[in-house]
Amino acid sequence: MNLKKWTLLYILIPLFLLVSIFSFNFIIDPYSITPYNILNIPNKFARDDR
Amino acid sequence: MSKAEIFNTICTEIKKISENDTLNLTPETVIEEISDWDSLNNVDLEMALETECKISFEVGEFEELTTISQMATALEKKVN
Amino acid sequence: MLFNSYEFIFLFLPVAFGVYFFLNAKFSPLSAKIWIIFASLFFYSWWNINYLPLITLSILVNFFISQALMDKPRSKKFYLLAGLTFNIGLLGYFKYMDFFIKNLNWGFNTDIPLLHLALPLAISFYTLQQIAYLVDSYGGLVKERNFLDYTLFVTFFPQLIAGPIVHHKEMMPQFSSLEAKVINYKNIATGLLVFSIGLFKKVVIADTFAKWASAGHANTEVLNLLEAWATSLSYTFQLYFDFSGYTDMAIGIALLFNIKLPQNFNSPYKSTGLIDFWQRWHMTLTRFITTYIYKPFLKSLGKISFEKAMFATVFTMFIAGLWHGAAWTFVIFGILHGLAIAINHYWKKTKLKLHIWLAWFITFNFLNLSFVIFRAESIEKAINIFTAMFTGTFILNYRWYDKLKFLDGHIEFGAWMQHVQGDKYTLLAIIFSFILTLGLKINSTTIIPILQFNKLTLFVGTLMLTFSLLKLHQVSEFLYFNF
Secondary structure: OHHHHHHHHHHHHHHHHHHHHHHHHHHHHOOOOOOOOOOOOOHHHHHOOO | HHHHHHHHHHHHHHHHHHOOOOEEEEEEEEEHOOOOOHHHHHHHHHHHHHHHOOOOOOOOOOHHHHEHHHHHHHHHHOOO | OOOHHHHHHHHHHHHHHHHHHOOOOOOOOHHHHHHHHHHHHHHHOOOOOHHHHHHHHHHHHHHHHHHHHHHHHHHHHHHHHHHHHHHHHHHHHHHHHHHHHHHHHHHHHOOOOOOOOOOOOOOHHHHHHHHHHHHHHHOOOOOOOOHHHHHHHHOOOOOOOOOOOOOOOHHHHHHHHHHHHHOOHHHHHHHHHHHHHHHHHHHHHHHHHHHHHHHHHHOOHOOOHHHHHHHHHHHHHHHHHHHHHHHHHHHHHHHOOOOOOOOOOHHHHOOOHHHHHHHHOHHHHHHHHHHHHHHHHHOOOOOHHHHHHHHHHHHHHHHHHHOOOHHHHHHHHHHHHHHHHHHHHHHHHOOOOHHHHHHHHHHHHHHHHHHHHOOOOOOHHHHHHHHHHHHHEEEEHHHHHHHHHHHEEEEEEEEOHHOOOHHHHHHHHHHHHHHHHOOOOOOOOOOOHOOOOOOOHHEEEEEEHHHHHHOOOOOOOOHHHOO
16 A cells, blocks of 8 residues: 555545544434434433433 | 774773673764663763863763764864 | 644644645745744644743743854853743743742741732743753754744644653754655654554543542542552553653654654653663653753762762752642652662662562552652642552452452452442553553554554554544543643
8 A cells, every 4th residue: 555545544534434423423313412313213212221 | 182092981981880891882882772871871971071081061962972983073072 | 722622633733734735835935834833823822822922922032042142152151041040930930939939828927829820831841942942052052043943943833732842953953954845645644643542542541541540539538448559550551641642642743744753752661660760751851851950960069979969860850840840749759759760870889680570560669659649639638548558448349249259258348449430440441551551562652663554554543543533522631731
């Protein structure tokens, strides 16, 4: 792997992962913080032991 | 003093200070890498050289000299 | 702005970096230099803009005194004294005045009101760096006299807040050289990796320990024996991972700009003696105090002798202790370390050899105990922790009762980590940290020349970076900002 490609990947991979994780949290959000809950996870289930 | 004499003086002093006659010292030897060398040894060496060669180092000057040959060059300039 | 904050990582750093190389390529190195000075001062002012005039004043006064000193060698003694008075006066006023007044009030039963000055950020660091420049210009050792390079040497944001304490002779030539002006992918790749290691050390390891250490130091009166050890060990590891993590981040960021900062840590907890320890721990501070305090002081005592050298050692470490903060705990910390170094020198003279593991064991325990004093809010609280460490009740986790029933009657079972807000993970984290600090052959500095940029390093590096970035939600400050 050449250095330029390595460096670019090094910056893009964490960015991609972070954006995915945060947007994933946002749209399946079972805690009703956002208006979305696309997988329809029931609130009670997610908050069970809190 | 010639450069060779200065080099020998430095080596003698280092051996005296580290109490180790078997050290193998070359002009490229890095002082800090001598086994068991510490900051106290370094002041000892600086002051021994000042007395031997009748010169004086400024604050921070001695620290810039990392190898024996650098030390010898600096001393040569000061002595002559 | 903290290195471990989203605004630094996603806004400040990319902008500072992008504009710097853009200006270098499209305009001139001069404009890029001015940009990075501006960015550094912006970075500094982010916390509190009120201290911007102070650092500016300090830079201007120091620079002009040093220049005057070099231009007028006949009155150089006067300028040196004026400069030292200015620097030590500034530091003394902002950092030590209240401590002084408190002791005065206590000693003479007076009631002088305290000033309650907030410590200007980084003052301890930038004052030391400038004293070195001043003293070196007195000794005729200064070669670089460009004002912008000087300003950048003091303010360069990676090292501005908490070191490494850089020396002008290693920094100013780098700023004036042209090599730093073009993008270098090897430096960027290395910098990113070293930064990730530092960020991981800080937000994942140090911040985990911080919770337990703070809880323990807040509840010193009620700790049991294991809690007291958990408190002290947590802080010992927190301090190392926090400060060395910060240094790694600084070194990594500087590398993005093609600047090499000096090494500051070399696996210090592997030390087998106190002399060894100070050659591996906060190495740039050791370098400064050896050159500018210890040696001149020892030389001023006249003909050198072992006793005088040991006296100078204790004195220097006393100053080093006080440099860390204006409190008696720091003074005691410094003197203890000074005495321990003196004992180490004396032991060396006897030519007796300890077994390496025994030497390590003594050293590490001394460090762990001394860091209790270093962290404690008062001497009484430190004594509370010591008492608990050696005479506290030994309580084991009640959950282990079933398995360890045979110990019933000999050992108490109960809430074993409650006062440090810990659990079995505290124990695991401590064991894990021992392995990390002692078991690895490499560290974040020695790894640099042998780094391979392949899939493995890409995977490990991005994993550490992503994980740390996710943990950034709760941002905490670096310990060394307070010193």
